[in-house]
Amino acid sequence: MGIRNGLTDYGDPEFAAYLRGAFASSMGFSEEALERPIVGITWTASDFNNCHRLAPELIEAVKRGVLMEGGLPMVFPTISLGEGFLNPTSMYFRNMLAMETEEMVKGQPMDAVVMVGGCDKTIPGQAMAALSADVPAVMLPVGPMMTGSFEGERLGACTDCRRYWGQYRAGGLSRERLSLVKQRLASTAGTCPVMGTASTMASIVETLGLALPGSATIPAVASDRLRIAEESGRRAAQLARDGGPSPRTFVTEASVRNALRMLLAISGSTNALIHLTAIARRAGVAIDLQRFNELSEETPVVVSLKPTGDGYMEDFHRAGGVRAVLRELEDRFDLDTPNIAGGRLRDHIDFSEEWRDHRVVRPVDDPVSPVGGLVALFGSLAPTGAILKRAAATPELFERTGRAIVFTSPEDLAERIDDPDLDVTADDFLVMQNGGPIASGMPEAGYLPIPKKLLAQGVTDMVRLSDARMSGTAYGTVVLHISPESAVGGPLSKVRTGDLIRLSVRDRRLDLLVDEEELARREPEVRLLARKSAFARMYRAEVMQAPDGCDFRSAVDDGAEACADGAGAG
Ligand code: FES
Ligand code: MG
Numbered sequence: 001m002g003i004r005n006g007l008t009d010y011g012d013p014e015f016a017a018y019l020r021g022a023f024a025s026s027m028g029f030s031e032e033a034l035e036r037p038i039v040g041i042t043w044t045a046s047d048f049n050n051c052h053r054l055a056p057e058l059i060e061a062v063k064r065g066v067l068m069e070g071g072l073p074m075v076f077p078t079i080s081l082g083e084g085f086l087n088p089t090s091m092y093f094r095n096m097l098a099m100e101t102e103e104m105v106k107g108q109p110m111d112a113v114v115m116v117g118g119c120d121k122t123i124p125g126q127a128m129a130a131l132s133a134d135v136p137a138v139m140l141p142v143g144p145m146m147t148g149s150f151e152g153e154r155l156g157a158c159t160d161c162r163r164y165w166g167q168y169r170a171g172g173l174s175r176e177r178l179s180l181v182k183q184r185l186a187s188t189a190g191t192c193p194v195m196g197t198a199s200t201m202a203s204i205v206e207t208l209g210l211a212l213p214g215s216a217t218i219p220a221v222a223s224d225r226l227r228i229a230e231e232s233g234r235r236a237a238q239l240a241r242d243g244g245p246s247p248r249t250f251v252t253e254a255s256v257r258n259a260l261r262m263l264l265a266i267s268g269s270t271n272a273l274i275h276l277t278a279i280a281r282r283a284g285v286a287i288d289l290q291r292f293n294e295l296s297e298e299t300p301v302v303v304s305l306k307p308t309g310d311g312y313m314e315d316f317h318r319a320g321g322v323r324a325v326l327r328e329l330e331d332r333f334d335l336d337t338p339n340i341a342g343g344r345l346r347d348h349i350d351f352s353e354e355w356r357d358h359r360v361v362r363p364v365d366d367p368v369s370p371v372g373g374l375v376a377l378f379g380s381l382a383p384t385g386a387i388l389k390r391a392a393a394t395p396e397l398f399e400r401t402g403r404a405i406v407f408t409s410p411e412d413l414a415e416r417i418d419d420p421d422l423d424v425t426a427d428d429f430l431v432m433q434n435g436g437p438i439a440s441g442m443p444e445a446g447y448l449p450i451p452k453k454l455l456a457q458g459v460t461d462m463v464r465l466s467d468a469r470m471s472g473t474a475y476g477t478v479v480l481h482i483s484p485e486s487a488v489g490g491p492l493s494k495v496r497t498g499d500l501i502r503l504s505v506r507d508r509r510l511d512l513l514v515d516e517e518e519l520a521r522r523e524p525e526v527r528l529l530a531r532k533s534a535f536a537r538m539y540r541a542e543v544m545q546a547p548d549g550c551d552f553r554s555a556v557d558d559g560a561e562a563c564a565d566g567a568g569a570g
Helices: 013-026 031-035 055-068 091-107 122-133 159-169 175-185 197-208 223-242 253-265 271-282 289-298 313-318 321-328 410-416 516-521 534-542 558-564
Strands: 038-043 072-077 112-117 137-141 148-150 153-155 374-379 382-389 399-407 429-432 463-466 478-483 500-504 509-512
Touching: 013 031, 038 055, 038 091, 038 223, 055 072, 055 112, 055 223, 091 122, 091 534, 112 122, 112 223, 122 137, 122 197, 122 271, 137 197, 137 223, 148 175, 153 175, 159 175, 197 253, 197 271, 197 321, 253 271, 253 289, 253 321, 289 374, 399 410, 399 463, 429 500
Parallel strands: 038 072, 038 112, 112 137, 374 509, 399 429, 429 463, 463 478
Antiparallel strands: 148 153, 374 382, 382 478, 399 500, 500 509
16 A cells, blocks of 8 residues: 555565655655555646646545545646547547556556546546556546527537537528637536537446446536545545455446446437447446347437437536436336445435426436437448437438448548539438548548538438447437448448448348449458558557447457457446
């Protein structure tokens, strides 16, 4: 415990502890301070990360909690991934964050760790690291933004960003007004205030039991956010003193099934399925997409937040947040799974009938949708799966055969989509290749824009297909994560403009209606990430496909090997 924790694997351990003590003394610590259990705290703030702007203040509150409980807080930096500022895409860096955090937790003397994160890829990467390091950990989301307003209308990044941008592209909004809206879309520190990836992942780690009850939804700027930070610090100091429990205690088949149900009930981000798969794999729990579809049939959407419904995270928080969902769907969840606060999930839920706000968290007999928000599709175009957020799509487009209009990459799409001569109608299927993990780091390019000339005709949705991701804040009939991806020669790489594709959401099918001989004659369309660096080469060699969570192959350890043996929650 304390400064002696994690003594070197080689040499004279007593001398190593003596040396370490000497250097710690140079930082002004007394002998007494160095006797205390150490709680590491991740510093993920950066001038390039608007979401983590208040992380430093939060960290002060965590430190206070650690000290109150007799621990010694030690803050250390890990990389900061601000969603809007990263090229080629933040997804390319998620596994780097996971690797770096895991190694720093293992490599430095700490008895427990508080992981302060929030922007889309941070909580996933940190949870992956926590499970691999398996040092006692408390996850602490930075919390969501508050909404802004424009001409009497509430605004939140970035579902409303897309709506206004769509109006602008269609010619219904001037540049000047668009620019005014821009200043109100993301009006405080914190993560996007809709049910995007950040909100979904915070809800998922709370459901898994890795974060304190309530921590997913408290607004970033609220005083309660600082109080839960203090409490997270206290709890981490207790874990440090008691030697656990550690993260793998919490991530089990039962808790992963709960997390999948939460994802479905909140109609969460499609990206969360990739992240949760990667997190679960690190604990040896596999997610099966066929089983995920069964769960989706039994789990209603009960949370009405954008982009599926109307509300924002502050409304969800006022209505009780994650615990209100667990309460309303009590019989769908296993509430006997543990929480890091101590006890079971059930112990932290108020079941009294006194006050329930059913505008945002609906009762089970009056849901937003009777079935879950997401489904997996399979077929000759997606042999190992594809994902559709059906709750944020257009049901009239669900049973269709369409002509493919193919773009060979995100760049090709950007060049040609608004070409007035593009031969395209609203009944066609827009198809994009080479947006997958190996091709391009899997950017959020799957939300293919409606061609300008169709927007001008009033078209608001079309069937769109790709191996890319889309932002959790986006909506439309957008089929994503087609696997295997184009860049590894998946069937998507063989689609040509004019081919017919059949989509049937009812049958969970996505089929390319081209015969085998013709496909065998075609060359796959393969384009690869242009970036040249040591990490880019490592990334290309290591990254797995979406159904395996896009984790690195080498992250497979004892836990993940169990996945291959068929242990499963999904
Ligand atoms: Fe950080 Fe949306 S930009 S959560
Ligand atoms: Mg996002």
